[in-house]
Amino acid sequence: MSRFDGYFLRQLLVLFGFFTLVLVGVFWITRSVSLFDRVISGGQSAMVFLEFTALTLPTLIRTVMPMAVFAAAVYATNRLSRESEMTVMLATGSSPWRLARPVLMFGLSAGLMMAVISIFLRPASVDQLEQRQDEVAGDVTAQLLNEGEFLHPADSVIVYIGRIDLDGTLHEVFVSDQRDAVNPVSYSSTTAYLVNQASGLHLVMLDGIALRYDQAGNTLSSTLFEDASYDISELTKESGMGHRSLEAIPTMELIWDREAVSVQDDHSIGHLVDELHQRFSWVAICMAVALVGYSALMLGSFSRFGLWPQILGAFTILVLLEGVRGFVSPVVIGNPQLWILLYLPAMLGVVLSGLFLTLAGRPLFRRSTAGQRDAIPST
Known part of the structure; x- marks a missing residue:
């Protein structure tokens, strides 16, 4: 060169x-x-x-x-x-x-x-x-941690969180699960926590009410609870990565x-x-x-x-x-x-x-x- x-x-x-x-x-x-x-x-x-x-x-x-x-x-x-x-x-x-x-x-x-x-x-x-x-x-936890928004982590599921504290406490929580069209259920509570257990990720709600609608009988039942657990790990289950x-x-x-x-x-x-x-x-x-x-x-x-x-x-x-x-x-x-x-x-x-x-x-x-x-x- x-x-x-x-x-x-x-x-x-x-x-x-x-x-x-x-x-x-x-x-x-x-x-x-x-x-x-x-x-x-x-x-x-x-x-x-x-x-x-x-x-x-x-x-x-x-x-x-x-x-x-x-x-x-x-x-x-x-x-x-x-x-x-x-x-x-x-x-x-x-x-x-x-x-x-x-x-x-x-x-x-x-x-x-x-x-x-x-x-x-x-x-x-x-x-x-x-x-x-x-x-x-599939990271439902990250999708849920948004204040003041109606979120859709899965089809026919709506989640609303009014406020999130620095320690992870969730306030003014609302969950609507309509995956079962015959018996849809809704939860609302004043406070809640995300808890990761061996069985999966759970939303533990405190001091709230659960509303369940029975389409066959055309009735609406309500249940007051001190604490209730909602399994949100089901929302992360998918059929696979696909092609x-x-x-x-x-x-x-x-x-x-x-x-x-x-x-x-x-x-x-x-x-x-x-x-x-x-x-x-x-x-x-x-x-x-x-x-x-x-x-x-x-x-x-x-x-x-x-x-x-x-x-x-x-x-x-x-x-x-x-x-x-x-x-x-x-x-x-x-x-x-x-x-x-x-x-x-x-x-x-x-x-x-x-x-x-x-x-x-x-x-x-x-x-x-x-x-x-x-x-x-x-x-």
Whole structure:
């Protein structure tokens, strides 16, 4: 590796880290607001919010990485061209293909990082996130500890707590259990406590009244009690975690146990094939967008006005490649044998990059471009 290659590669890596940090921060702020509201309103602590945020980071990083790679390649190439460093290297006989070597190394490095995130970290984080969401959804204790709200911890069950003391004493408690439509029952008490026993979690109510309606006899009976226990652990019992989402299935299972996963998690083969190759296509697209960002700017020559037309063209190509990604995915889901189409955006990016570098390496083309951009009319 020459000194220029190392210099260019360091520029790309530093800018890539900067743009990744900025984009992740922007996307994280927009998403964390709604996540924070859902978690805190559900009675969970700030630690649960931080845990959920950490588990969503791999998905967020995978989303912004191609944009960060593209921005780093465009910005670094434009700066080297603006400061005439790229022009000097071309004047010494280095071709655009030769100068693309650090960009290719940068694309490979970004692709390797994307492979770790997309193939391993993201499925593991999504799986853990779904498990924690199920646990939080079944945490009736946290759901009940909200003052002045009519809560619905389960279907046909309504709970109201007027006030909660610092020592855990509940005041003005009302419970309506209508799971038995024939004989619904309601409880109200002045004070209550949540007690965790071996048999489960119980709401122990003191000095209250129980109202039971007998639909068959059309009668309402009332019972005054000094203390009564209501088993709320029944509200946490669920049939199971259910099916995993596509994003939570480990990559190795998608490769070797696709048929079993299709039956177990109720996903079609087309969706499983699409998800598997989408994970690998993210790796390829990282390398492609780095080359596209560099090669498009190499079409221009040194100019006092910068390389804005080339930058706009590179951004347009990026948008088109993303559009192709969205177009081919439904095709693969419908016909899994066409999985190669998922790599079409990356292949198009590499082909266009090769075409641009070939044109940029032709002296006649570069001379004509420079003459059109920088010619000063005679007077």
